[in-house]
Amino acid sequence: MRLTAAEMTERKLHRRAVEAALWGMPLVSFDALRQAYFHDASVAYNDIIYWSKPASWKNQVTTPNTSAHYVMFFLNVKDGPVVVDIPAATDAALFGSLIDAWGSALVDVGQTGDDQGRGGRYLVLPPDTQAQPTTGFVPVRSATYNVHALLRVIPKSRSSQDIASALELVKRLQIHPLSTARPARAPKLVDMADKPFDALPRFDASFYRSLARMVSEEPTKLQDLAMMAQLHSLGIGDGTPYRPSALVTEIMQRAIAEAHEYMVEGFRTDGVRWWPNRRWQFLIADDIIKSKATFRLGARILVDERAFMFFGAFGPTKNPSPHLYVKTFEDSSGQPLEGSHTYRLQVPPNVPTTQFWSVSAYDNRTAGPIREAAVVGVDSYTPEVKRNADGSVDLYIAPLPPKGQEANWISSASGKPFFLMFRNYGPDRSVFTRTSSWVLGDVERVK
Structure with missing residues (x-):
């Protein structure tokens, strides 16, 4: 079958848009969380949102633990290092991770982290920084400028007093630039219990707008240079405003529908059967476990497995419990x-x-x-x-x-x-x- 030049171009863009969606799923998942943080919670970088009650359906994130009290904040180190002060956990358990824009956990904090529940000062450093860690801080080197924290506070019991004690820990969190000895203002604290928090990626043409936004904000890894060349044909990553034509938008709409179906099926089938003769599967692919969640195994990047995971989950830890x-x-x-x-x-x-x-x-x-x-x-x-x-x-x-x-x-x-x-x-x-x-x-x- 002989194709016209226009048909070959359309097919090329469709293929590249499907692969771009799979490659960029962690970035878009991160951005969906960030946009909900900015818009649904009406907060800014270094502010803190939390759930004073376990999640209801209104907490639209991927597979949330419906028994947990979540705490979340975002920070950006484009203008320099940022300090994260984690309080000592005395009357409740506190644990979680700082996570980069690719979904890689940078460090664990709290009882299961570097401070072991005693509290600690973490210094998040920009990519490729030449700065030496400052004395008194746990250095956290990030591969991206955007970083988010997903923490959990666990009360001793379900009593109102123990829950109140657990939530007091949230109020003692501090996030501020290293350049300021003290925060210019106290972090804004917003309770999202029973409030809409729509942080799920949208599987329509807007998916690529989110991807373009993240690619433009973050440094390119050497391992991703070939993908950047393909993104260029979609109008992504070339330093120009993202303005796809009507034709490209239509192609993207079809491509993301295909990629979405592939991720739904991949998440459904990934994971080993846990018990013989039962239909229960482990949450993620065995190869991700073998890679220790680096998504690098031997000489390959686990692009598909990574996409399936970030379709169905968020908030990994560096050293999973x-x-x-x-x-x-x-x-x-x-x-x-x-x-x-x-x-x-x-x-x-x-x-x-x-x-x-x-x-x-x-x-x-x-x-x-x-x-x-x-x-x-x-x-x-x-x-x-x-x-x-x-x-x-x-x-x-x-x-x-x-x-x-x-x-x-x-x-x-x-x-x-x-x-x-x-x-x-x-x-x-x-x-x-x-x-x-x-x-x-x-x-x-x-x-």
Whole structure:
């Protein structure tokens, strides 16, 4: 088949736009969070947003832990190093990471980080800086100018007093340029509990506008020079304003639809089966684990696996704690989970955990909480949850709660496919040595 010059150009742009989306997924995921931080929370760099209550469906980020109190802030080191003061965690647990624009964790902070919960002063340094670390700081060398922090505060209990003590830690955080001995102003603190926070990437032509914005702000890595040449044909990264023609916009619309389908499917199928003869898979690809989340394995960059991960998750840590996150998209018969049906998941007794377990439901198409969901997740801390005589827990996932099961219900939405994630925080050592006899059953459709 002989193609015209115009047809060859269109095909070239389509191919390059698909690959650009996969390559740039971490950057666009980062920018989606940043834009929600600026616009939904109405804050600026160095301000702090937090959730005083566990997340509802309004916290539209990828696969949030619906039991956590999140804390987030963004900073920019384009004009010089920035100081992050992490307070000592005495009345609650505090942990998390500083993360660059590519989604790479730079340093862990808090109980599981360099300060081990005693508090610490972290100095975030710009890319390629020649400056020597200042005495009294933990130096954090960033490969990007934009950096964000994702922290979690864990109260000792669900009591109002313990929650208030945990949130006091947030008020003691400080972020300011090194050039100022003290902050010019105290960070603005905004509680986002029950407020819209729309931080999911949009899989339409605007995806490439976000990508262009991030590429223009960040230094180019040597490993990405070939991709930069391809981006140039899309009008991205050449130092000129991003102004795609109507034709290029139409091509991008088709390309991002294709890339989106590929990422949805990739996230669904990535991850090893955790238990034999069960449909639960580990959250991310085995190759990402082998790369220690550097996304470099041998002589290759894990471009596809990285795209799948950042489609479905955010906020990695540099030295991940040994928690177990497994996901399922299917019921026991292998059929996709569909929001119009009623399902039962039995959590067997004696979960091998030193902390707690949780189950949450997410939208297949976005990996975010199901919009308008009355209940996005249930965990072992929930006092109202009904337990069976043997200590097992039957959870129901349906558009409406079965009669008498309101405390054990997780919302779905009619007509929408979804997936479930089971989290075991602080699992017993036997879980990862694969010597534990405890096995989570598959999701059963209730006829």
